Amino acid sequence: MKRKIVKIDAEKCNGCGLCVNACHEGALQLIDGKAVLVKEDYCDGLGACLPECPAGAIMLEEREAAPFDAAAVAKHLAAKVAPVPPKLACGCPGTETRLIERRPCTTAPANAITVASQLRQWPCQLQLVPVNAAFLAGADLLVAADCTAFAYANIHADFMQGKVTLVGCPKLDDADYRAKLTAILQHHPIKSITVLRMEVPCCGGLATAVTQALAASGKNVPCRVVTIGTGGDIRADETIS
Numbered sequence: 001m002k003r004k005i006v007k008i009d010a011e012k013c014n015g016c017g018l019c020v021n022a023c024h025e026g027a028l029q030l031i032d033g034k035a036v037l038v039k040e041d042y043c044d045g046l047g048a049c050l051p052e053c054p055a056g057a058i059m060l061e062e063r064e065a066a067p068f069d070a071a072a073v074a075k076h077l078a079a080k081v082a083p084v085p086p087k088l089a090c091g092c093p094g095t096e097t098r099l100i101e102r103r104p105c106t107t108a109p110a111n112a113i114t115v116a117s118q119l120r121q122w123p124c125q126l127q128l129v130p131v132n133a134a135f136l137a138g139a140d141l142l143v144a145a146d147c148t149a150f151a152y153a154n155i156h157a158d159f160m161q162g163k164v165t166l167v168g169c170p171k172l173d174d175a176d177y178r179a180k181l182t183a184i185l186q187h188h189p190i191k192s193i194t195v196l197r198m199e200v201p202c203c204g205g206l207a208t209a210v211t212q213a214l215a216a217s218g219k220n221v222p223c224r225v226v227t228i229g230t231g232g233d234i235r236a237d238e239t240i241s
Helices: 018-022 070-080 155-160 177-187 201-217
Strands: 002-008 028-031 034-037 058-064 140-145 164-168 192-198 223-228 234-240
Touching: 002 034, 018 028, 018 201, 140 155, 140 201, 155 192, 177 201, 192 201, 201 223
Parallel strands: 140 164, 140 192, 192 223
Antiparallel strands: 002 058, 028 034, 223 234
């Protein structure tokens, strides 16, 4: 059938991944650093991804294409959410959930200035945290881009304290954060979400994934987005509905 469908200019695409998170149907993926339409029948042709592209690499064209298949999309999205990741055969503790008990440091020299870690749980990588992890119940979530911990010096005291920290990179991780966060919100009474992102365009995918997950879950959770500059300063701090 002839219908409108997404077309991506690979030459213009900068691989930021914002369109991937903006696509509610999972029709787009980053492959070899470029956005790609993976299946025609997943694209509804409405173009929600277009305004998210900072490079102007996406357009809608009318051509012969497979019809949009809502049932296939629902099955595709459901398959992306794994409630409990499998334990690795090597015994890697990466998927073994636990709370971390903090004790005063007794090994540092008397005149040393020490900063206590505020990481409350393990794992902290978003894709390794099981949806049913007990520490998520009633939690204040910090969803942080990987680079923020290196750019913002006081991240532990200013942002991580008292929160469950989930970290990721929307550009480098081959993952659908929206689906994972939606499942977390549906399984737990989350109290609040703070998104900590860098000022670079690709990091916007993290905030987009959170806002879309909130919409998909139907939950009304207070959400704050803080943008860190590459020089380590706070560039923006806003509350989103």
